[in-house]
Amino acid sequence: MKTKTYRDILKWGDKREQKIDDATLKVIKEKFSISDQDLASKHLFGDTEVKLEKTTSLSEEQINDLKKIAGSENIFTDDFSRANFSYGKYYSELLLLRKEKIPNPPDAVISPKSHNDVVKLVNYCNKNKIPIVPVGGQSSVTRGLETPKGGVSLDMTKHLNQVIEVNSVNMTAKVQAGMFGPAFEEHINKLGYSCGHFPQSFEFSTVGGWVAARGAGQASTGYGKIDQMIVALKVVTPAGVIENKDYPSNAEAWDTFPLFVGSEGTLGVITEVTMKIKHLRPENTRYASFVFKTFESAVNAMREIMQSEFGKPHLFRISDPDETDIAFKTKGFDEKFSNKVLKALGYTSGERCLMFVSVEGDAAYAKFVKKKIKKTAKKNKGFYIGGSPTKNWLKQRYSSAYMREPLMDLGIMTDTIETAVTWDNLINLWKSVRTYVYKRQKVVLMSHISHVYENGANLYFTFLSPMEIGNEEDDYKQFHKGLVYAIHNNKGSLSHHHGIGRVLAPWMKDAVSEEVLNAMQAVKNHFDPNGIMNPGGMLGLK
Ligand SMILES: Cc1cc2nc3c(=O)[nH]c(=O)nc-3n(C[C@H](O)[C@H](O)[C@H](O)COP(=O)(O)OP(=O)(O)OC[C@H]3O[C@@H](n4cnc5c(N)ncnc54)[C@H](O)[C@@H]3O)c2cc1C
Numbered sequence: 391m392k393t394k395t396y397r398d399i400l401k402w403g404d405k406r407e408q409k410i411d412d413a414t415l416k417v418i419k420e421k422f423s424i425s426d427q428d429l430a431s432k433h434l435f436g437d438t439e440v441k442l443e444k445t446t447s448l449s450e451e452q453i454n455d456l457k458k459i460a461g462s463e464n465i466f467t468d469d470f471s472r473a474n475f476s477y478g479k480y481y482s483e484l485l486l487l488r489k490e491k492i493p494n495p496p497d498a499v500i501s502p503k504s505h506n507d508v509v510k511l512v513n514y515c516n517k518n519k520i521p522i523v524p525v526g527g528q529s530s531v532t533r534g535l536e537t538p539k540g541g542v543s544l545d546m547t548k549h550l551n552q553v554i555e556v557n558s559v560n561m562t563a564k565v566q567a568g569m570f571g572p573a574f575e576e577h578i579n580k581l582g583y584s585c586g587h588f589p590q591s592f593e594f595s596t597v598g599g600w601v602a603a604r605g606a607g608q609a610s611t612g613y614g615k616i617d618q619m620i621v622a623l624k625v626v627t628p629a630g631v632i633e634n635k636d637y638p639s640n641a642e643a644w645d646t647f648p649l650f651v652g653s654e655g656t657l658g659v660i661t662e663v664t665m666k667i668k669h670l671r672p673e674n675t676r677y678a679s680f681v682f683k684t685f686e687s688a689v690n691a692m693r694e695i696m697q698s699e700f701g702k703p704h705l706f707r708i709s710d711p712d713e714t715d716i717a718f719k720t721k722g723f724d725e726k727f728s729n730k731v732l733k734a735l736g737y738t739s740g741e742r743c744l745m746f747v748s749v750e751g752d753a754a755y756a757k758f759v760k761k762k763i764k765k766t767a768k769k770n771k772g773f774y775i776g777g778s779p780t781k782n783w784l785k786q787r788y789s790s791a792y793m794r795e796p797l798m799d800l801g802i803m804t805d806t807i808e809t810a811v812t813w814d815n816l817i818n819l820w821k822s823v824r825t826y827v828y829k830r831q832k833v834v835l836m837s838h839i840s841h842v843y844e845n846g847a848n849l850y851f852t853f854l855s856p857m858e859i860g861n862e863e864d865d866y867k868q869f870h871k872g873l874v875y876a877i878h879n880n881k882g883s884l885s886h887h888h889g890i891g892r893v894l895a896p897w898m899k900d901a902v903s904e905e906v907l908n909a910m911q912a913v914k915n916h917f918d919p920n921g922i923m924n925p926g927g928m929l930g931l932k
Pocket residue numbers: 402478479523524525526527528529530531534535546567568588589590591594595596597598599600601602603604605606607608654655656658659660661791887888889924
């Protein structure tokens with residue numbers, strides 16, 4: 391039998407090993423003075439067999455009871471299964487796996503067969519005070535899946551992964567929460583629809599996880615975040631089952647179902663999601679790409695476009711000068727003749743910025759909005775470079791994240807952090823984060839804006855830096871803490887779309903205020919009086 395290793399768990403996405411392409415490798419070697427000899431060794435590769443020190447703390451009677459509910463074939467207490475559900479994909483979690491450290495695995499992994507199984511499991515665990523962590527695609531980057539108090543990890547993906555109903559009249563789809571993005575999209579594509587929600591983790595994340603972590607897809611500027619895409623939820627809480635009707639809107643006092651959007655498993659288990667769906671019309675989509683002279687002028691153009699009320703793009707991104715330079719280098723554009731032309735026109739390396747745009751929907755609408763966008767870009771000295779750069783970017787929209795493991799194998803810390811900010815503070819926040827990050831020696835920081843609104847946008851930072859060998863965890867922790875403070879002290883939100891989990895929980899009181907946190911705790915106490923739902927420091931809750 392094939393050995394089950396730590397690497398099998400930590401590897402993001404496609405389990406095949408990815409290579410860093412030559413152009414990217416060249417840039418990394420230059421930036422971090424990595425020699426060919428360094429390239430040959432693999433740092434903390436994690437290819438040893440998983441062994442846990444902690445055995446399950448559930449009694450034999452409890453395991454038998456749980457088997458009676460979900461079926462013995464759906465309960466796992468072996469080392470690999472429990473280890474496999476111990477962490478998500480946060481950088482520190484990956485380091486711990488590479489170091490073979492799993493101090494708090496779940497006591498069991500259970501794959502419920504149906505909504506009714508979930509109801510019975512939640513009731514049983516509530517009565518017996520056994521913690522439950524709902525688990526989707528395990529792509530959490532906020533330590534949202536850890537089980538510091540043991541208990542049961544509820545794998546929603548094995549059975550609860552079907553489309554229940556597509557309503558073509560209302561243009562909605564009711565989906566089981568454990569359905570992965572591609573399976574959902576494929577199902578509705580065949581009927582002429584698209585879900586419109588494409589996070590970078592699309593291939594390996596679930597509909598329930600999108601809602602629970604309150605995520606955003608890459609076309610969110612046009613379609614909205616998941617908050618705007620759902621019309622109803624079915625949630626199993628220890629206090630009972632909550633289900634909303636799919637009215638387009640209503641005024642039945644205040645709305646309770648947004649409480650579960652962003653609840654990150656702390657209130658209950660989402661079993662069904664009803665989502666709005668869109669017409670699938672890729673032939674109508676218009677693409678545009680621009681180069682701007684400075685980040686400021688690109689941001690101005692972006693803001694004007696969002697506030698002009700002529701329609702919105704769907705994909706809308708700006709890369710800052712550092713991210714733009716790396717994109718030009720790794721795509722071989724630096725050597726091209728067109729680069730010489732750009733330089734001659736004053737679009738110089740170190741200052742210029744790329745903008746990518748797509749407009750979807752009705753053909754005439756897409757054509758009209760693109761025309762208006764081009765006009766606004768031109769006014770801000772944006773140089774139009776055609777649709778191809780955006781199309782090429784879309785081709786690698788998911789796979790660029792596969793570089794994380796090969797980079798960590800080289801001993802390179804690789805992580806991201808993101809925030810939301812109003813327009814009047816965006817440049818200040820961007821500069822403040824850059825000032826903080828560049829205090830570290832040997833660091834690459836790439837920033838972009840990828841989710842845009844009338845009153846502001848997100849800022850997304852990707853950083854790479856050599857690990858402090860032997861002190862990898864602490865070095866990262868300190869660096870990351872400073873980053874969160876750089877964002878928080880400069881009035882960025884704690885998160886725009888990754889959520890809070892356990893990573894950002896310590897800042898919650900400061901960010902949302904004590905009163906709001908108390909209100910959240912009161913809601914938690916109502917739905918989960920015994921504190922069994924994803925306990926242990928989530929969202930700053932007790
Ligand atoms: C490479 C990479 C790229 C990413 N890009 C994006 C991006 O572009 N946009 C974005 O929004 N996010 C992104 N993320 C973060 C992550 O993918 C999202 O938060 C995603 O929505 C999580 O879905 P999941 O199914 O993997 O959930 P999981 O990781 O399994 O769970 C996430 C949280 O939700 C809870 N949960 C999961 N399912 C349920 C349920 N059925 N009921 C109740 N609670 C539940 C869990 O307890 C946990 O707290 C990225 C992550 C990675 C690793």
